[in-house]
Structure formats: structure tokens, C-alpha cells
Amino acid sequence: MKTVITAKTSLTPEVESKLNKQVRLEGLSAFYYLAMASWCENRGYLNAAEFLYDHFEEEKMHMLKLMHYINEAGGHALAPEISNLRYEFNSFREVFDHVLEHEITVSRAISNLADFCFQEKDFATFQFLQWYVNEQREEEAMARRLVELFDIIGEEGQGIWLIDQEIGKMLKKLKAERAAEEGK
Numbered sequence: 001m002k003t004v005i006t007a008k009t010s011l012t013p014e015v016e017s018k019l020n021k022q023v024r025l026e027g028l029s030a031f032y033y034l035a036m037a038s039w040c041e042n043r044g045y046l047n048a049a050e051f052l053y054d055h056f057e058e059e060k061m062h063m064l065k066l067m068h069y070i071n072e073a074g075g076h077a078l079a080p081e082i083s084n085l086r087y088e089f090n091s092f093r094e095v096f097d098h099v100l101e102h103e104i105t106v107s108r109a110i111s112n113l114a115d116f117c118f119q120e121k122d123f124a125t126f127q128f129l130q131w132y133v134n135e136q137r138e139e140e141a142m143a144r145r146l147v148e149l150f151d152i153i154g155e156e157g158q159g160i161w162l163i164d165q166e167i168g169k170m171l172k173k174l175k176a177e178r179a180a181e182e183g184k
């Protein structure tokens with residue numbers, strides 16, 4: 001019986017389970033950002049809202065990419081349960097402090113997962129995860145830049161409006177870079 005299972009999937013049960021945990025974390029990221037986007041839209045921070053709605057789509061794509069990988073390797077990707085979302089924030093800045101904090105958590109999870117796959121000699125999954133390693137480096141850098149906007153501009157007077165404008169510019173740049181990448 002065991003040989004049948006081994007032939008069916010190239011993933012060990014441990015790797016499959018850890019990949020599914022990462023599916024959940026990416027799904028959680030997506031819905032965290034969706035809740036944040038809605039909070040920003042509700043308060044009229046429209047560029048920030050657009051940025052976060054866009055990020056929701058990105059995280060959804062990260063989740064799906066993992067799910068397809070698991071299934072193509074013969075495993076079973078599990079659609080995650082999403083709970084304990086946060087709907088209220090004390091300030092505009094707090095939203096982006098959370099974004100940075102969350103991206104750092106995800107980067108660590110990806111590093112641990114890649115490390116585990118290497119130890120298990122699952123080099124195919126290790127290599128697949130390199131895309132996420134790179135993606136996390138970019139997303140963390142962007143989240144740091146967003147938090148810096150609050151430090152540089154400050155929230156006094158027209159500060160919030162200016163920060164929202166800057167976030168709009170960042171999103172525009174991001175979309176242009178993505179389009180250029182797709183056109184390659």
C-alpha cells in the first residue's frame with residue numbers, strides 16, 4: 001500500500017503539511033489586507049485602499065500558486081479557514097505597521113519552510129520556494145518604505161493626505177514594473 005502512496009505523490013507528508021500551512025498563511029495575508037483595504041476605503045484613504053486591494057489580489061495569487069504546486073506534485077492542497085481577522089485600527093499608521101510586521105512573519109515562515117525542504121532533500125520544492133524568497137524580499141522592502149512615509153512626512157496637518165498621495169504613486173510604479181515584467 002505504501003508504495004502506491006509513494007508513487008502518487010513526490011511530497012513527503014511533512015512537506016505537504018508544511019506547504020498547506022503556508023497556503024493558510026498566504027490566505028490569511030490576503031484577507032488581512034482585504035480588511036485593511038476596506039478600513040482605509042471607509043475612511044477616505046483611497047490610494048491606500050487601492051494599494052491594499054491590489055495586495056489582496058497578490059496574496060491570493062501567492063496562495064493559489066502554492067495550491068497548484070501541491071496538487072501537481074500529487075498532494076492535496078487544502079483551502080484554508082480564515083478566522084480572527086482584525087477590522088478596526090487605531091490610526092492610519094497602525095495599518096501599515098501591521099503590514100510590515102506581517103510581511104516579516106511571512107518571510108520567516110518561508111525561510112523555515114525552505115530550510116526544512118533542503119534538510120529533507122526535497123530540492124524541487126526548495127527550488128520552487130525561491131520565488132517566494134525573492135517575493136518576500138521585495139514585499140518587505142516595500143512595507144518598510146510605507147512605514148518610512150509616516151516617519152518622514154508625519155500625520156500632522158496635510159500629512160495624511162500627502163502620505164496617501166505617495167502610496168498612490170508607489171502603486172502606480174508597482175503596476176508599471178509588473179507590466180514591464182509581464183512584457184518580457
Ligand SMILES: [Fe+2]
Pocket residue numbers: 026029058059062106
Ligand atoms: Fe505572500
Ligand SMILES: [Fe+2]
Pocket residue numbers: 029059103106139
Ligand atoms: Fe506579502
